[in-house]
Every structure is written in C-alpha cells, then in structure tokens.
Amino acid sequence: GDSVTQMEGPVTLSEEAFLTINCTYTATGYPSLFWYVQYPGEGLQLLLKATKADDKGSNKGFEATYRKETTSFHLEKGSVQVSDSAVYFCALSENNQGGKLIFGQGTELSVKP
C-alpha cells in the first residue's frame, strides 16, 4: 500500500540555519504531496502542496519539489526562526481516494536562538 517515510527527529538547529527534512513516498498512482505543520497544542495546518511531478510548493519561506524520479518531497528552508519550532508531517493523497491523507511519522524541529 501507499506509504510515506520521513527522517526521524528531533532536529535541533540554531536560528538562521538551513533546514532540510527528507521525505520519500511509495504510491501506486500519481499522488498529490503535502507538508503539514503541527505547532504545540494545536491541530495540523497545511504548509504547502504539490499536485504533480516537478511542481514546487512554497509558503512562509519553506519549499518542497515533487520529484517523481526519486519519489521524494524534501522540505527546505533557507533560514529558520525560533517560531518554526513544530512537528512537520509529510503526507500524500491519491487522486482517486477521496482526499484521505497518508502521513509520515512526523519530524520534530526545535530552533534555538
């Protein structure tokens, strides 16, 4: 079945450091890919998305490119802030599955001043 694997955390960075969180997926079809973020004590929020190969999703300085050849959707940010501390989830949704999301295990990011 479909699955998502992302790098284990926690990841601890200093403010203004470069961030990469790796995500790879397995899917039978051509899924849409997502990054969701969960701040402490809150629900998940959509951070960015890409619906087809080579699309780049971006939001709030975060970017991820849908790479079909490597089945990857790595999350990057050039300069992290303390306020980026959260848990990040990579997810996929098959286009014929009614919108349900399959999530990776989540990566906790802690940014120190």
Next chain:
Amino acid sequence: DSGVTQTPKHLITATGQRVTLRCSPRSGDLSVYWYQQSLDQGLQFLIQYYNGEERAKGNILERFSAQQFPDLHSELNLSSLELGDSALYFCASSVTLTSVPGELFFGEGSRLTVL
C-alpha cells in the same frame, strides 16, 4: 483558527467505557475525516464521510464507529475502551471530493486518556 471545532478537548475515562467525540466541520465543507494520533502509531486515518455517507475506511477498530448527520457534524463513538485507545483524535474537513485531494483543515483534537 481552522474553523473545525472538536469537543471535548480532553476526556479521561476508564477501561470498558464508551465515549463520543464530536466534530463540527468548517462552514460549507461536506467531507469529514477522523484521524488517531498516538506516539507508537503516528497519525492513522480512521474513516471519512462525505455528505452523510461513509466514503472511505482506514484502520478503524470494530469497537469504533462514526456517523455524519444531516447538519454535517460528525461523531466518533469509541466503545469497550482499552488502555491502548489513549490518543489524540483529530477531525478534519474539506469542501468537496473535487477539491485538491488532501487539502484538509484540522481541528485541535480531542485528547482521550483511558485509565
């Protein structure tokens, strides 16, 4: 604020008991999804409803059931509770089946503790 409301926020109960979690989707959203988040299993899809009809089923135990009412709110019923059912239960909603699949709006969750 996502616009998705879940109640209760916290619930403590004993093994063998039954609880009901409630979700009100965003105004206009027809689809409701339930997810379970636990430390060992991560985020697991349980079930989806679309306009009152069950649309997809995931790893939902037979002791669990759900429904979506005509006003589109949804309830998740958990019965014969076990210690392992302790988790954060999220509800999410989306507009229609033709929206970008996977673009969901999540509530803040209901934290269930089974003692």
